[in-house]
Amino acid sequence: MDSKLKTKVLFEISQIDKLFCDSKPLFDLCKIREPNFIELSAAAMVLQSFYNGIENILIMIIKHYEGQLPNSNKWHMELIDKAFESDSGRGVIFTDDIKEKLEEYMKFRHFARHAYGFLLKWEKIEILMNEIDSFWKTVKENINKFLENN
Secondary structure (H helix, E strand, O other): OOHHHHHHHHHHHHHHHHHHHHHHHHHHHHHHOOOOHHHHHHHHHHHHHHHHHHHHHHHHHHHHHHOOOOOOOOHHHHHHHHHOOOEOOEOOOOOHHHHHHHHHHHHHHHHHHHOOHHHOOHHHHHHHHHHHHHHHHHHHHHHHHHHHHO
16 A cells, blocks of 8 residues: 555544544434534534545545546446445455445435535434444444555
């Protein structure tokens, strides 16, 4: 593994960890009651930032190994697909068991970027918020394993 790439990926991991640390009060609040509009808007921003960080890592890795990124109008989904394939001298980045959940975070990010805040519904993001800690732990384990083996 190229040390420059590894440094960039580890930095991005540290950024997501900081997002989680700074967002802990919001995570805790969302576990005990339904957030109001302002808190829900903040939760949507955290979810977007979280997925953006994961996507940044995938972009760095795929671009490093393949020299280019997917460029179709569905490139975000293609990027996810590539993370579950062994290709261009690299192993898989993620294990198959997290693909569905990763796609849920990506779809939410897309929705939140293009919707008005008043369209956010707690019922739609409650599971994403309540599972974000354990999901990040699994994603991070997958990324670290990839870094060790490539």
